Amino acid sequence: MDFSINSPVQKINDAVFTDQKIELFLKRDDLIHPLISGNKWRKLKYVLQEAMHQQKTHLVTFGGAFSNHLLATAAAGATFNFKTTGFVRG
Numbered sequence: 001m002d003f004s005i006n007s008p009v010q011k012i013n014d015a016v017f018t019d020q021k022i023e024l025f026l027k028r029d030d031l032i033h034p035l036i037s038g039n040k041w042r043k044l045k046y047v048l049q050e051a052m053h054q055q056k057t058h059l060v061t062f063g064g065a066f067s068n069h070l071l072a073t074a075a076a077g078a079t080f081n082f083k084t085t086g087f088v089r090g
Contacts, residue, residue, distance in 0.1 A: 005041060007032045035075035040068060044076050051082065058083040064090055 008031055012024040029038035036044065051059060059082050063070040070086040077084035 005032050005036070005045075007038075033075065033079070036072045036079070040072035041076075044072060048076060048080055048082070052080075056082070058085065060085045060087070062087045062089055064088065 007027050007029045009025050010028050012026060014024075017024050029041075032038065032041050047059070059073060059077055061070065061073045061084070063073075063086060065088055067086075067088070070088070073086060074084045076082070
């Protein structure tokens with residue numbers, strides 16, 4: 001399974017930088033995936049790879065109310081064909 005979701009690099013074009021002969025590039029982790037972005041993807045990627053390696057089909061996790069982690073895990077499960085269960089703490 002391909003876990004190579006990468007964030008694009010975007011050049012920032014602005015006269016302030018151009019006048020100073022500065023090239024500025026941003027790594028856009030917010031564009032990795034609509035629901036699994038940035039640090040959430042970086043953490044989940046290795047869990048997903050290990051679960052696949054162990055031939056697991058179901059991911060179980062815990063998070064707080066309105067948890068981005070729970071949402072990202074559910075989205076990753078749907079994307080990579082894992083059943084998911086999220087328990088809300090608190």
